Amino acid sequence: MIYDNMDIVFYQGTAYHVRTVATHSFGTVNVSTESLNDKLFDKDGDYVSAKARFIDEYIFFYVENDVIHMQDEDLKVYLEKSVM
Numbered sequence: 838m839i840y841d842n843m844d845i846v847f848y849q850g851t852a853y854h855v856r857t858v859a860t861h862s863f864g865t866v867n868v869s870t871e872s873l874n875d876k877l878f879d880k881d882g883d884y885v886s887a888k889a890r891f892i893d894e895y896i897f898f899y900v901e902n903d904v905i906h907m908q909d910e911d912l913k914v915y916l917e918k919s920v921m
Contacts, residue, residue, distance in 0.1 A: 842909070846892060848876055854905045855896065860913050866897035868916065874899040 842857045846869065853873035859865045873896070877889040884890040898920055900912075907915060 858912055860916055868898050869896045870902045870905050871899045872902055
């Protein structure tokens with residue numbers, strides 16, 4: 838399912854979903870998938886490139902790939918519980 842508040846980030850030839858979510862605790866934030874997070878860092882936890890750092894700084898939190906497709910309210914609750 839594609840939501841009005843869902844964008845796509847292309848990195849290394851792959852498209853990754855990014856959702857913009859308005860939360861009570863954190864304001865409006867961008868959320869993406871752990872699969873994108875995994876591509877941005879090397880095995881030592883360093884950014885793989887300047888572009889990877891730029892993308893990561895745009896993303897507030899990474900969720901499991903299936904979580905990005907939750908309904909808005911469910912995703913907000915998930916974020917509130919996971920980040921706190």
